[in-house]
Amino acid sequence: MSIITANRTTLDDNGLFPSNEVMLDLKSLKKVYPTPKGDYVVLEDLNLQIRKEEFVTIIGHSGCGKTTMLSMIAGLNDISGGNISVLGKHIKGPGPDRGVIFQSPSLMPWMTALQNVLLGVNQVFPDATKAQRNDIAKYYLQKVGLEDAFNKRASELSQGMQQRVGIARAFAIKPKVLLLDEPFGMLDSLTRGELQDILIEIWNKEKITAVMITHDVDEAIFLADRVVMMTSGPKAKIGDILNIDFERPRTRKSVLEHDDYYKYRKHLIDFLEH
Amino acid sequence: MKQSITLDKITKFMGFEFLRTLKLIFTGKIEKEDFRNFLRKVVVPLASMLLFIGLWHMGSQALYNTEATYKIEKALTEQGQEAADAMEACIASGAVKCQPNTLPSPAQVWASFNTLLDDHFAIRADKQAFAEKTAALNAKRIAEGKDAITYTGRPSFVDQILTSIKTVFAGFLLALLIAVPIGIVIGLSKTLRSSVNWLIQIFKPVSPVVWLLLVFMIVKTLTKDSNSDSAFIISFISVGLCSMWATLVNTAMGVSSVDKDYINVAKVLKLGTFQKVFKVILPSALPLIFTGLRITLSVSWMVLIAIELLAQSPGLGSFVWEEFQNGAIDSNSKIIVAMFIIGGIGFLLDRIMLTVQNMISFNKNDGI
Ligand SMILES: Nc1ncnc2c1ncn2[C@@H]1O[C@H](COP(=O)(O)OP(=O)(O)O)[C@@H](O)[C@H]1O
Numbered sequence: 001m002s003i004i005t006a007n008r009t010t011l012d013d014n015g016l017f018p019s020n021e022v023m024l025d026l027k028s029l030k031k032v033y034p035t036p037k038g039d040y041v042v043l044e045d046l047n048l049q050i051r052k053e054e055f056v057t058i059i060g061h062s063g064c065g066k067t068t069m070l071s072m073i074a075g076l077n078d079i080s081g082g083n084i085s086v087l088g089k090h091i092k093g094p095g096p097d098r099g100v101i102f103q104s105p106s107l108m109p110w111m112t113a114l115q116n117v118l119l120g121v122n123q124v125f126p127d128a129t130k131a132q133r134n135d136i137a138k139y140y141l142q143k144v145g146l147e148d149a150f151n152k153r154a155s156e157l158s159q160g161m162q163q164r165v166g167i168a169r170a171f172a173i174k175p176k177v178l179l180l181d182e183p184f185g186m187l188d189s190l191t192r193g194e195l196q197d198i199l200i201e202i203w204n205k206e207k208i209t210a211v212m213i214t215h216d217v218d219e220a221i222f223l224a225d226r227v228v229m230m231t232s233g234p235k236a237k238i239g240d241i242l243n244i245d246f247e248r249p250r251t252r253k254s255v256l257e258h259d260d261y262y263k264y265r266k267h268l269i270d271f272l273e274h
Numbered sequence: 275m276k277q278s279i280t281l282d283k284i285t286k287f288m289g290f291e292f293l294r295t296l297k298l299i300f301t302g303k304i305e306k307e308d309f310r311n312f313l314r315k316v317v318v319p320l321a322s323m324l325l326f327i328g329l330w331h332m333g334s335q336a337l338y339n340t341e342a343t344y345k346i347e348k349a350l351t352e353q354g355q356e357a358a359d360a361m362e363a364c365i366a367s368g369a370v371k372c373q374p375n376t377l378p379s380p381a382q383v384w385a386s387f388n389t390l391l392d393d394h395f396a397i398r399a400d401k402q403a404f405a406e407k408t409a410a411l412n413a414k415r416i417a418e419g420k421d422a423i424t425y426t427g428r429p430s431f432v433d434q435i436l437t438s439i440k441t442v443f444a445g446f447l448l449a450l451l452i453a454v455p456i457g458i459v460i461g462l463s464k465t466l467r468s469s470v471n472w473l474i475q476i477f478k479p480v481s482p483v484v485w486l487l488l489v490f491m492i493v494k495t496l497t498k499d500s501n502s503d504s505a506f507i508i509s510f511i512s513v514g515l516c517s518m519w520a521t522l523v524n525t526a527m528g529v530s531s532v533d534k535d536y537i538n539v540a541k542v543l544k545l546g547t548f549q550k551v552f553k554v555i556l557p558s559a560l561p562l563i564f565t566g567l568r569i570t571l572s573v574s575w576m577v578l579i580a581i582e583l584l585a586q587s588p589g590l591g592s593f594v595w596e597e598f599q600n601g602a603i604d605s606n607s608k609i610i611v612a613m614f615i616i617g618g619i620g621f622l623l624d625r626i627m628l629t630v631q632n633m634i635s636f637n638k639n640d641g642i
C-alpha cells in the first residue's frame with residue numbers, strides 16, 4: 001500500500017512537500033488520554049502535511065481519533081508529543097488563525113445570526129469601523145443564503161440554517177486554516193447536499209486551506225483535493241492518502257459521472273473495510 | 275424583526291391562557307376544537323373552585339356544630355340544665371359573646387374581606403381629611419424649618435399589604451445585589467467555589483428566625499442614635515439574607531456549567547475575559563440565574579410573613595399576629611382573608627418573575 005500517492009513532482013527526497021508550499025504540518029504527533037485503566041494512546045507518530053489552498057478530507061473508523069487530531073490542530077486539546085505548525089510556526093493554544101466549524105453549530109442561541117458572525121469579526125478586525133465589520137458579517141451571511149435571517153435569533157433557526165451561520169462565522173474571520181468536524185453529520189441528506197454546495201462555493205472563492213472530517217465517502221470525494229485515511233486506534237496514524245484529480249470548480253453531476261469516481265470510491269471503501 | 279408583545283402573548287406568558295379562551299367566547303370566535311379547551315381551561319377549574327368552597331363550607335359547619343355541642347355540654351355539666359338551655363339559645367341567636375370559635379365559613383370570610391375594605395376606605399378618607407386640615411399648618415412648619423406633622427393613625431389592611439410588598443421588594447433587591455455578583459465570581463473560579471462552599475452549605479439552611487435575630491443584633495447597634503425605621507431595615511435585611519441562597523447557588527452553577535461548545539468558540543475567537551464573561555458566560559447562565567431569582571422571590575415572600583410577625587414590623591405578618599391575639603369574633607375570618615391575600619400575591623409575584631424569565635431567556639419555560 002502506498003503511503004503517499006501525491007503528485008510525485010512536488011515531493012522532495014524525503015517524500016515531503018517543499019516547505020514554502022506547506023500550510024499545516026503535523027510531525028510525529030502523539031496523543032495520550034490518561035484513563036483509570038492506565039494511559040490510552042490514541043495517536044502515535046502521526047505525520048501529515050497539508051498544502052496551502054488545499055481541501056483535505058479525513059475519513060476513518062469511529063473512535064479512531066479524528067476529532068482528537070482536529071481539536072489538537074485547533075489548539076483546544078493538549079499535544080502529548082510531536083508538534084503542529086502553521087506556516088512553519090508551532091501553534092500554542094487556540095486562535096482565530098484556525099477557524100473551527102463544530103459538529104453541533106455551537107451558535108450563541110441568545111444572539112441573532114448577525115451578532116453571532118459579528119462576535120468573531122469584531123474580534124479579528126478591531127481596527128475596522130462598525131459599518132465595515134457589519135458589511136463583512138452580512139456579506140458572508142448572504143453567501144450562505146441567509147440574507148433574510150440577519151436578525152433572527154439563532155435559537156429560532158433550523159439545524160441546517162444554524163450550520164450555515166457556522167460556516168459564515170468561520171469564513172468571516174478569514175482564518176489561515178479552516179477545521180471542520182463532521183459539520184453536516186447531523187443533517188438530513190438533502191440539507192447536507194445543499195450545505196456541501198454552499199461550502200464548496202465559498203471555498204472556491206476564498207481558497208482557505210481546509211481540513212474536514214467526514215464519515216460520508218461521497219462527501220469526502222466531492223469536496224477534497226486529497227482524502228486522508230486514518231488507521232483504527234489505538235495508536236492511530238495516517239494509513240493512506242488518495243488524490244482526487246477532478247477539476248475545479250466541480251459540480252455534483254460532473255463528479256458522479258466521471259470515470260474515476262467509482263475507482264476512488266472503491267479505494268476508500270476497501271480501506272475502510274480492512 | 276422585533277416580536278411585538280400583544281396582550282395575548284402576555285396572558286399566555288403568564289399562564290392565564292383561559293383568559294384568551296374567555297375572550298374567544300365573548301367575541302364569538304370559538305370553534306369546535308376550542309370547546310374542549312374551554313372545558314379544560316375554564317369549566318373544570320371553576321368547578322373545582324366551587325367544590326373547594328363547598329367542602330370548606332361543610333367542614334366549617336361541622337366544626338361549628340362540634341364546638342357548639344361541646345359548649346352546651348360543658349355548660350350542662352358545670353352549671354346545670356338551665357345554663358345549657360341559655361347557652362343553646364344564645365348560640366342560636368347569633369350573639370357575639372357566645373359564638374363558637376372555630377374555622378370560619380366562606381361567607382364569614384367574604385364578609386370580613388368587605389369589612390376590611392370598608393375599613394380601608396374609611397381610614398383613607400380620614401387620612402385625606404387630616405392632610406387637608408394640616409396642609410396650611412405643615413406648609414408653615416416647613417417654612418420655619420420644622421418637621422411636618424404626619425398622620426399617625428392605625429394603618430389599614432391595604433396599607434399593611436403595601437408595606438409587606440415594599441419590604442419584600444427591598445429584601446429581594448438586596449438578595450439580588452449580593453447574590454448575583456458573588457455567584458458570578460465564585461462560578462468563574464473553581465478554587466473560590468470549593469473554598470466558600472462550606473459557608474454556603476452551612477448558611478443556606480439557617481432558619482429565618484435566626485437570621486432575624488442576627489440582623490437584629492447588628493442593626494440595633496448601628497441604628498442606635500439615628501431615627502431611621504429600624505423595624506423595616508431589620509425585616510428587609512433578614513428577608514434578603516434568608517432568600518438569597520437560591521440565587522447564589524443557581525448563579526454559580528449557571529456560570530460554572532456553560533456549554534463546552536460556547537467556551538470553545540470563545541477560545542477559538544480569543545475573546546478577552548470581559549467579552550467572555552459578558553457575551554458568552556452570563557447570557558448562557560441567565561436562565562439559571564432567573565430560576566434562582568424566582569425561587570428567591572417566593573422564599574422572600576414566604577419568610578417575610580414570619581419575620582414581620584417576629585420583628586413587630588408593620589405588614590401582613592403583624593396583621594395576622596395581631597388578629598390572632600385580638601381574638602375578636604371576626605379575627606379568625608380576617609386571618610383567613612390574609613391567608614388568601616398572601617397566597618394570591620405570592621402567586622402573582624411568581625407569575626411576574628416567570629414572565630420576565632420567559633422574555634429574557636432563550637429556551638421557553640412552561641410555568642407551573
Ligand atoms: N477526553 C477524553 N478522555 C479519554 N478518552 C477520550 C477522550 N476523548 C476521546 N477519547 C477516546 O479517544 C478515542 C478517539 O476519540 P475521537 O477523537 O473522538 O474519535 P473520532 O472522532 O475519530 O470518532 C476514543 O476511543 C475515545 O473514547
Ligand SMILES: [Mg+2]
Nearest residue numbers: 066067068181
Ligand atoms: Mg469525532
